Amino acid sequence: MTTTQVRATCPLDCPDTCALLVTVTDGVATAVKGDPDHPTTAGVLCTKVSRFTERTYHADRLLHPLRRVGKKGEGKFETISWDEALDSIAARLAPIAARNPQAILPYSYCGTMGLVQGESMSSRFFNQLGASLLDRTICASAGATGYRYTVGATVGTDMEQFQNAKLIIIWGGNPIASNLHFWMRAQEAKRNGATLVAIDPYRSLTAEKCHQHIALLPGTDAALALGLMHVLIKEDLVDHDYIAQHTLGYDRLTQRALEWTPERTAEVCGISATEVIELARLYGQTCRNGDGAAIRANYGVQRVRGGGMAVRNIACLPALTGAWRHAAGGMQLSSSGSFPVNRKALQRPDLLKGTPRTINMSTIGDDLLKASSAEFGPQVEAVIVYNSNPLAVAPDSSKVAQGFAREDLFTVVLEHFQTDTVDYADIVLPATTQLEHVDAHSTYGHLYMMANNAAVAPLGEAKANTEIFRLLAQRMGFDDPCFQDSDDALAAQAFDAKDARAVHFDWESLKRTGWQKLAMPDAPFADGGFPTPSGKCEFYSQAMQDAGLDPLPTYIAPYESPASNPELAARFPLAMISPPARNFLNSTFVNVKSLRAAEGEPHLDMHPDDCSARGIAVGDMVRIFNDRGSFVAKVRVTDKARRGLVVGLSVWWKKLASDGKNANEVTSQRLTDMGRAPTFYDTLVEVEKAA
Numbered sequence: 001m002t003t004t005q006v007r008a009t010c011p012l013d014c015p016d017t018c019a020l021l022v023t024v025t026d027g028v029a030t031a032v033k034g035d036p037d038h039p040t041t042a043g044v045l046c047t048k049v050s051r052f053t054e055r056t057y058h059a060d061r062l063l064h065p066l067r068r069v070g071k072k073g074e075g076k077f078e079t080i081s082w083d084e085a086l087d088s089i090a091a092r093l094a095p096i097a098a099r100n101p102q103a104i105l106p107y108s109y110c111g112t113m114g115l116v117q118g119e120s121m122s123s124r125f126f127n128q129l130g131a132s133l134l135d136r137t138i139c140a141s142a143g144a145t146g147y148r149y150t151v152g153a154t155v156g157t158d159m160e161q162f163q164n165a166k167l168i169i170i171w172g173g174n175p176i177a178s179n180l181h182f183w184m185r186a187q188e189a190k191r192n193g194a195t196l197v198a199i200d201p202y203r204s205l206t207a208e209k210c211h212q213h214i215a216l217l218p219g220t221d222a223a224l225a226l227g228l229m230h231v232l233i234k235e236d237l238v239d240h241d242y243i244a245q246h247t248l249g250y251d252r253l254t255q256r257a258l259e260w261t262p263e264r265t266a267e268v269c270g271i272s273a274t275e276v277i278e279l280a281r282l283y284g285q286t287c288r289n290g291d292g293a294a295i296r297a298n299y300g301v302q303r304v305r306g307g308g309m310a311v312r313n314i315a316c317l318p319a320l321t322g323a324w325r326h327a328a329g330g331m332q333l334s335s336s337g338s339f340p341v342n343r344k345a346l347q348r349p350d351l352l353k354g355t356p357r358t359i360n361m362s363t364i365g366d367d368l369l370k371a372s373s374a375e376f377g378p379q380v381e382a383v384i385v386y387n388s389n390p391l392a393v394a395p396d397s398s399k400v401a402q403g404f405a406r407e408d409l410f411t412v413v414l415e416h417f418q419t420d421t422v423d424y425a426d427i428v429l430p431a432t433t434q435l436e437h438v439d440a441h442s443t444y445g446h447l448y449m450m451a452n453n454a455a456v457a458p459l460g461e462a463k464a465n466t467e468i469f470r471l472l473a474q475r476m477g478f479d480d481p482c483f484q485d486s487d488d489a490l491a492a493q494a495f496d497a498k499d500a501r502a503v504h505f506d507w508e509s510l511k512r513t514g515w516q517k518l519a520m521p522d523a524p525f526a527d528g529g530f531p532t533p534s535g536k537c538e539f540y541s542q543a544m545q546d547a548g549l550d551p552l553p554t555y556i557a558p559y560e561s562p563a564s565n566p567e568l569a570a571r572f573p574l575a576m577i578s579p580p581a582r583n584f585l586n587s588t589f590v591n592v593k594s595l596r597a598a599e600g601e602p603h604l605d606m607h608p609d610d611c612s613a614r615g616i617a618v619g620d621m622v623r624i625f626n627d628r629g630s631f632v633a634k635v636r637v638t639d640k641a642r643r644g645l646v647v648g649l650s651v652w653w654k655k656l657a658s659d660g661k662n663a664n665e666v667t668s669q670r671l672t673d674m675g676r677a678p679t680f681y682d683t684l685v686e687v688e689k690a691a
């Protein structure tokens, strides 16, 4: 018996990107542990990833290529050989490519966050082919855009500083579920006397454990930030020196903020004026005292119409108060912009001939149903899905299903399991998991470049995404030498070693050590140096003006809310949000029995008053509906959801729900103010007792 330990990295779409130690005995991975020496992982894993081997060796793993024999959506397949699979894909793609390659669409997101198994060989393949480009907007692009307009890049407070803060504002995030290792540091700060404030319409697991919880109406964060600015300016709790040296547009911002009295803010946000005033004072005073006041803003604020603006407004606060001066102050939305990822080398955009059209992944429902037109371009004739499960995760799901059900659409899905999306595939290709392939990772929550070694051989006939695209490139006759790069060769190109932040990046040594911290200052904007066009934090943004947006912080009301759309609210009076369930990672893990058991079944959290008004009692099955569709869930009568709000933790596999549906039946394809992102949490519904 031989036992070894292999250094690996968690590939999940989560800010924590943990360093893993995989125990391998006689070629079988027997345990996955958090590396105790990695500073942010600190030897701790979430429940999901500590069950990683349960998922890897799951009896339902796809181990052979499959060809559809039933109807689309039925999920009936026969096993075929790799040669048959690759030949039939090439035979279908070649004539489409000869007519117009833009009729072929890649569809992928972050099933793995790996730089190699994500967009490297796959992008080379689609670039050489001339396929439509995919705008990968489904998660973070609204907030990232708003943050970039203001701060310049998605660079912020180092996660390893938060334990030193005296005030932490957790704004639109539920880190106990979705950013556990940040929460460990927030807990440490709390033990050191820090105050924790949660801003969230829902009393999430995290909000419950904070000192203070401001339960505003969904989609009103931009207004709250303006109200805070109002009080900070009126009560002179701003840092005039920092403002003069490192910001742009303070006078114009002042005029705007003065319109947002605490009373007006309170009215829009559905909270009290006292809450606005007290939070502003707490924040301003903490900064004035020279203590760390840090905002952990997360993606929950930006899944609404004005989501980009909300993040932008929040991002003005630390410059207004000079909170950036303190290493444990400032703000973190994402650390992704800190990494000098060498996308040109990985993805080879130079292989593109011309500029293909771009299709937005968030409107895949409508786009698969569009005919050819001058405006749209050619009808989509083939989709190749990898690292994503659009049938479960994309908004307005009945449209998505209709699109994928098109008999004339050729669909290939690379997957680990027979997901809702696989059910619609013509050809299914079995992919390797993180334990079976090599990868390099940047992160969006901390500042370490990470390496993943393959711990075990591929299961069955599974192949890595990279290998699948290499073989497809061969079948399509692509002869550029870049299609022969090995995974190690790709990983070696992941970071730009000439960039001062990744200095000394060397793949072979990163593989041995597992991680390496970027060279970054402790407090990135203590002395200004914002990577914006002006070099300052931009309260006034010319770039926004040029893009047709309000150049100053403003409030953009949701598409769907009682205040902004009373006619719609007369029929559908309840706001629905569907944030991540703790034991799933988007739709990943829903098929792992022990984790699904922990979530039980699809639930809807609903306030007692809203329940009794509808004759709904504890344990009832309810139907949640609007004009787009409906799904059923078991009600939990609870004041965790404020009045007028219902919460359906997500993202369930449709086929594992009793009605074969999930929350995305009722979400819409409308897009945010910036970043072309979806508005999952901007949804009005009505709820009734299910028949």
Ligand SMILES: Nc1nc2c(c(=O)[nH]1)N[C@H]1C(S)=C(S)[C@@H](COP(=O)(O)OP(=O)(O)OC[C@H]3O[C@@H](n4cnc5c(=O)[nH]c(N)nc54)[C@H](O)[C@@H]3O)O[C@H]1N2
Residues within 6 Å of the ligand: 013, 014, 015, 139, 171, 172, 173, 174, 175, 177, 178, 179, 199, 200, 201, 202, 204, 217, 218, 219, 220, 221, 298, 299, 300, 301, 302, 304, 577, 579, 580, 581, 582, 583, 584, 585, 586, 587, 650, 651, 681
């Ligand atoms: N366990 C687990 N962890 C995950 C994930 C998962 O599915 N499961 N998903 C991963 C991914 S892909 C992402 S993007 C992140 C997402 O994780 P977060 O960035 O934390 O964002 P969300 O989960 O969308 O929402 C977090 C909180 O925002 C609240 N919220 C909803 N609408 C609003 C609003 O309008 N304003 C405010 N202030 N709050 C609002 C929700 O009630 C929720 O408690 O987590 C990652 N981590």
Ligand SMILES: Nc1nc2c(c(=O)[nH]1)N[C@H]1C(S)=C(S)[C@@H](COP(=O)(O)OP(=O)(O)OC[C@H]3O[C@@H](n4cnc5c(=O)[nH]c(N)nc54)[C@H](O)[C@@H]3O)O[C@H]1N2
Residues within 6 Å of the ligand: 013, 108, 109, 110, 111, 112, 117, 138, 139, 140, 386, 387, 388, 389, 390, 392, 393, 394, 414, 415, 416, 417, 419, 431, 432, 433, 434, 465, 578, 579, 580, 585, 586, 587, 588, 650, 651, 663, 664, 667, 680
């Ligand atoms: N209602 C509602 N909908 C949401 C959200 C919400 O909060 N509410 N959250 C949204 C957000 S933030 C996001 S990021 C998206 C996430 O949407 P997706 O990125 O589609 O995430 P997952 O649902 O986890 O699906 C990823 C799939 O990739 C597969 N996979 C993993 N690794 C590999 C690999 O190496 N190779 C291949 N071929 N496949 C692999 C997994 O098995 C899994 O089925 O969902 C969005 N949808």
Ligand SMILES: [Mo]
Residues within 6 Å of the ligand: 013, 138, 139, 140
């Ligand atoms: Mo996400």
